[in-house]
Amino acid sequence: MPDRLRHLDDWLRGWGWASLVANGVLVVTGGVVRLTGSGLGCPTWPRCTEESFTPHGAYNVHSVIEFGNRMLTYVLVAVAVATFVAAWQSGRRDLRRIALVMALGIPAQAVIGGITVLTDLNPWIVSFHLLCSLAIIGVAVLFLQRVDHPAPVVARGPVVGLAWATFAAAWLVLYVGTVVTGSGPHAGDVKAPRNGLDPLQLSQLHADVVFLFVGLTVGLLFTLLATGASAPARTAVVVLLALEVGQGAIGFVQYFTDLPIVLVGFHMLGAALISASVTHVLLRVREPA
Template sequence: MDRTGHGPDGEDVHVGVDTARAARWAGRASLAANIGIVVTGGAVRLTGSGLGCPTWPRCTDEGFTPHGSLSYHSAIEFGNRMLTFVLVAVAVVTVVAAWRTGRRDLRVLSVVLALGIPLQAVIGGITVLTDLNPWIVSLHLLLSLAMIGLSVRFLQVLDRPVPAERGPTVVLAWATFAAAWIVLYLGTVVTGSGPHAGDAQAPRNGLDPLQLSQLHADAVFLLVGLSVAMLVMRPARAAWALVGVEIGQGAVGFVQYFTGLPEVLVGLHVLGAALTSAAVTWLLLSVRHPPSAG
């Protein structure tokens, strides 16, 4: 039994049910793995283990693995580096599954996701070699958030390969997407000015955390307003999901700010950033590519 859809150029594409199912599972694995690496990367920073392996690509000058007595920080940092191999395995499976569908759009997305892994490794190496420069650390996180969005796009394109719509609702969806990324970026800048640097000797960006937090909060208010408007215009599951994530993020952000940024809450906020990227991408794509009438 085959499933018929439309490719990016309007051509009919016949994809076997088993092939589509394999691609869907690969896309879900890619999404989960990229969210996981964001959470574990946050754990490295919040435990002060960012320089547990003080060099790159080796862990120490002696080798690729920690030598001597394995410290708490080196174990955490080295363990996070090893998760790269999980990402590589998932990326290979995703590329193979995409290739089997015969669809060019899925193949391109899978290759872009795969290329993001060595790019992340290089940025991670620069992060270590610059002693956790906060601007490089933020770039490291933002790339992971972008890869989460691409994983959602892979799943959405697989399930809904139809031409894009236009109109005011799509414009609002794009505005919501842009506001979400402004919020995510400002969140990384706020983090770069705060206490959780990843290492006691790591530099901070030198900006005022109070002023940055206010700017971040203003952007959040804009995002919530756009999301509520989106919910009114298109009350679909994606819009509800985004608003739900924002409520959770707002609650965690509010509490962590007034309780001195405890590590557990900051870690939950990092997870919320990953979920925000996924949810806002889902919203945008569900509006641009709504379910076909057939």
């Protein structure tokens, strides 16, 4: 029996990582769609064109990129279903609930993506589309944590409160970042609208909330060191801080070099990593055992 349970845990862990990686890839490929101006490569939804579900007879680089991103949804569905089946076989309600949330998130994302196309890449809906992917990444991290820690002892107190504040600041940074993008040049299509806000002022606001985020992370790290917190919690915060420094460096460079496509793509990958890392930090601090 112990060998069987160990094998099942490995199976669950593997599918949890598959969900995490697949949704991270979706963030990056979605960035490729926008950065190459391929957002309307398939000009309608759920069909690619008015006549077909595929860009048959109308192939160009933009339609191929957009259609390829749509096809990734089927990979995500397969991974989500397999994750849910594995969670169901485990007999654990907590894993079943988390896996169900991830599974329902995939078709929800597809619908949001369809609305994005039907509204000609409305920047506010595009922002929501990205944020949903980042949220699913966080849920995947929670799934992996629950596989290894099925019945955690939840800590309380000011240190946990600081971890929650850091988590909230991270999501504020992610949200403002999407609004900044919605005001900038990478609309996904030359005819797509922008949100009409001032990119310079939004960039300054984004930098301000980034400094808040970094400051809270540094404060959390010193607090954990002072209170003798567990090594995994301290390590998780150090990893998050390193990601913040790298992400901030990319952000400053791309701003002063007129937003080159490659750097913006790496910045989107960084957003996915930040979502995963800050969730991991919160869980490690909140569940120290």
